Amino acid sequence: MRGIIPIVAIVCTLLAGSMVAGAIESSDFDDPTVCKGCHAEIYNQWDGSMHSIAYTDPVYLAEEEMASNETDGLTDTYCARCHTPIGVLSGEVPPIGHENMSEVSKKGIQCDFCHNVNKSTGIGNGAFMVALDGFKRGPYEDSKSPSHGSMFSDLHTKSEFCGMCHETHHPVTGIPIEETYTEWKEGPYNTTTQCQDCHMTPGITHFEANPGKASGIGPERDHVYTHYFVGGNAAVTGVIGSEVHQQMAEERLKSAATLALEAEKKVTEAELTVKVTNVGAGHKLPTGLTEAREVWIEIMATDASGKEFYHVGGLDSDGEVDPDAVMYRVVLGDASGNPTVKVWEAESLLSDNRIFPKETRVEQFSFAIPEGVNGPITVEAKLNYRSASQKLLDSIFGKGKVVAPVIEMAGAEDTIEVGKKAPDEGVPGFESIFALLSLLVVAYMVRRNGK
Ligand code: HEC
Ligand code: HEC
Ligand code: HEC
Ligand code: HEC
Ligand code: HEC
Known part of the structure; x- marks a missing residue:
């Protein structure tokens, strides 16, 4: 079991990085249906996204179980941290699976997790921290809600927010497993286009404004970020019957x-x-x-x-x-x-x-x-x-x-074209013979008609 100590050490460091004062319970987070009350459109976009099923995705669950069996459970917290952040923060995972889990933890990467993130400790391997202070963090500086505090968060508007999870390195060998953030950071879009511009607007390959309301009871906005979080997964979205997300994945590809x-x-x-x-x-x-x-x-x-x-x-x-x-x-x-x-x-x-x-x-x-x-x-x-x-x-x-x-x-x-005289061949091709034949026929007809 080589690597056991480094994995434990890394998992502990990751866990320590996410702790806020006092133990976190899953009941500290609201279920997405609570947010739906005032953010129905955003809820409907998120519902059926890969984020909403990150901890019920059958492909994930099968791999998580295989990894756990083959490593005596060493990967449990590591994998689940990005797939059910509330499950890990609240200590419901480990064990893996759904036995101990509250409904809110099963709902993968959801509203009240993302909007309570107040800090990132870096890039990759789930480098997030949360603050459970009643404030929802987002892109507006002037947002007012009757049910929660609102706070502007620069982190939420940047690729670094997504990079906390869309970058996975093997905790022991350091081998890059997923490097979406680094690929973006080292590429031509790093100063012009954030992940959010392509994945949270109708533009697909660029920012495109989506005017409307962020909440049914809120003001008209020049732009509201969409929450479909569509990538290329037309397979699992199909298995779970999310037709809208499946079609959008095809269009994106x-x-x-x-x-x-x-x-x-x-x-x-x-x-x-x-x-x-x-x-x-x-x-x-x-x-x-x-x-x-x-x-x-x-x-x-x-x-x-x-x-x-x-x-x-x-x-x-x-x-x-x-x-x-x-x-x-x-x-x-x-x-x-x-x-x-x-x-x-x-x-x-x-x-x-x-x-x-x-x-x-x-x-x-x-x-x-x-x-x-x-x-x-x-x-x-x-x-x-x-x-x-x-x-x-x-x-x-x-x-x-x-x-x-x-x-x-x-x-x-x-x-x-085949059969015709190609420039580098000396033999007449089929088409030139055909042309010659046609000429002969025409000449014959002309002569016949002329008689
Ligand atoms: C740092 C965060 C992070 C960690 C840790 C992590 N994942 Fe993931 N995982 C992701 C992201 C992000 C995606 C989406 C990438 C994509 O769709 O191509 C993903 C996608 C997957 C998928 C694809 C599901 C599908 O339907 O196609 C599987 C399977 C998976 N992860 C298994 C695991 C297992 C097993 C572990 C532990 C060994 C693990 N993950 C650890 C972030 C993470
Ligand atoms: C009682 C209605 C209500 C409920 C319930 C509600 N919100 Fe809101 N929320 C609003 C209103 C209204 C706004 C202001 C919209 C605007 O400024 O355009 C808002 C704004 C926000 C913002 C923007 C903050 C900013 O400063 O950018 C976020 C993020 C947010 N809500 C998340 C949530 C989450 C997550 C939940 C569920 C845990 C939730 N809301 C539940 C009414 C509600
Ligand atoms: C993966 C994390 C993530 C999840 C899950 C998520 N959001 Fe967001 N949300 C964001 C980010 C990031 C922004 C701001 C994007 C920007 O400014 O570039 C945002 C913006 C918002 C806003 C401000 C208006 C807008 O859309 O621009 C509201 C309100 C909001 N989210 C509510 C919700 C609700 C309700 C849910 C659940 C149904 C939810 N969010 C799920 C990350 C998330
Ligand atoms: C210029 C637009 C653009 C930007 C910026 C962008 N993406 Fe994408 N993304 C796409 C397109 C188009 C696809 C579909 C093709 C593909 O799978 O690569 C995609 C696919 C994906 C997928 C699915 C990959 C798969 O096949 O499983 C993930 C996950 C993803 N993006 C995450 C991110 C993250 C995280 C960022 C920021 C670090 C980001 N994207 C930045 C346009 C963009
Ligand atoms: C808490 C970790 C976490 C954060 C933060 C996060 N993601 Fe994800 N994301 C995941 C995981 C895990 C999956 C894969 C779920 C699965 O396949 O089971 C995923 C899936 C996706 C997919 C679907 C990929 C596909 O193959 O179709 C897209 C697109 C995506 N994320 C974009 C984003 C963007 C953009 C942001 C930032 C605004 C973001 N994510 C923030 C963990 C995260």
Whole structure:
């Protein structure tokens, strides 16, 4: 059990960092339905978000249990801290699971947790502190409520707020497991666009004002931040029936990237250049749980009759992505240097080929053009996203029970003329023979009509 002492030490430090004077109880926090009374619209946006189910998400619960079993419970507090902050602050976790938990703790990352955060002790691993002083912290300097104190909080308006949790390092090995904040901080959006601008406004890839009321009984505002907290998860939002969030995740994925395709004929080969650009994500593409997320290129070529003769990046009969596909992801290594998706085992970063914000990645493909193919050839390229591999989902839900939708983020088509005289070939192609024949027919008709 190497690492036991460092984990305990780190967990204790994390816990100490969150303590306020006096013990915290889950009953110190109001249930989100209390806030709903006056903030109905915000409540409805949050309800069904990944934040609202962070501690009931079946994928999370399965992984949490596996991690706990494999480490004799060492990961319990560590994992739960970001997934049920109230559960950990109030001491209801450990143990993990839902046995000891109050209703409010089960509701994951919710209103009264975020709006009682008064301080951050840094970035990552749940570096938050809360103050239970009756004040709700938010973006307004002039806000008045009949049920609570209101206080402006600069932290809430900045990426550093999200960075307390959207940055995970292995507590013992220090291996970065999630680095969304750092990817943003080191990228081109760090001075212009906060996480909130893209994830809490209708803009998706930029700030877009959302005029209205923050509370039914409050004043009209030039802008009210939305609370859908949508990322790329169209799988679990689908499982729990959050249609609005699922659709918004698809729309977000489709705004994140562009794909350009150029197909060229070189003698008997087709040469393809695919350019993928991360145009809309303020961090790498993909980000977050990147040892599980799958973003890859799929290419298909068909002849004039629609018959497919080339395909890379498709799914096999078990629903797995073609191992030859170009895939953008992180591969973590365990103690023996073998790839693992179990983050608690991570001792090294084997590879990371994800696309930086605003970066264009150029990929080359080629295939032999079958002899006598019926042209023109249509080539189609797609950039696909899937929340997790089928193997991972099968291990949690049972074989084929849950299928993560494959979302086409971007796509393009090009055609290759075949059969005609290509510039570097000496033989007349099919099309020039056809043209010659047509000429002969025309000449014959002219002569016949002339008789
Ligand atoms: C009795 C009605 C009522 C209830 C219940 C209520 N609020 Fe409010 N809240 C308001 C009003 C009114 C405002 C002022 C809106 C404005 O300034 O535009 C407000 C403002 C806020 C603000 C903005 C603070 C700022 O300074 O930026 C936050 C955050 C907030 N509420 C969170 C909550 C949370 C969390 C809950 C549940 C624990 C809650 N509210 C419950 C009425 C209520
Ligand atoms: C993950 C943390 C988080 C959760 C969960 C959350 N909020 Fe917020 N909320 C924020 C942040 C951050 C802002 C301010 C964004 C900014 O200024 O950039 C905000 C802003 C607000 C405001 C000010 C008006 C606005 O929308 O701009 C109100 C009121 C509010 N939240 C209420 C709620 C209620 C009610 C819930 C639960 C249904 C809730 N919040 C859940 C983080 C959260
Ligand atoms: C207390 C920790 C915590 C804070 C603070 C927090 N998040 Fe999260 N967030 C999470 C966790 C945990 C999940 C994943 C829940 C799950 O998948 O089960 C998540 C999920 C999300 C998702 C959905 C990802 C997907 O795959 O669809 C988005 C988007 C998101 N958060 C954005 C934000 C933004 C923006 C902020 C800052 C305003 C923020 N979060 C603050 C912990 C946090
Ligand atoms: C310029 C707009 C923009 C900014 C800034 C931005 N995001 Fe995103 N985010 C996106 C888009 C678009 C996607 C969907 C593509 C993807 O998954 O990367 C996304 C996806 C995500 C996801 C889901 C990743 C997955 O596939 O599971 C999370 C979590 C997330 N963002 C959190 C954050 C956090 C935290 C910040 C700030 C540190 C942030 N984002 C800043 C646009 C942005
Ligand atoms: C520092 C905060 C933090 C810690 C600690 C943490 N997580 Fe998370 N977790 C997140 C965030 C943020 C996301 C959302 C990222 C995304 O959607 O890509 C997430 C997403 C997940 C998901 C994806 C759920 C889905 O539906 O796709 C799983 C599974 C998960 N975490 C398991 C764990 C386990 C197991 C541990 C402990 C070994 C752990 N987490 C520790 C913040 C944390």
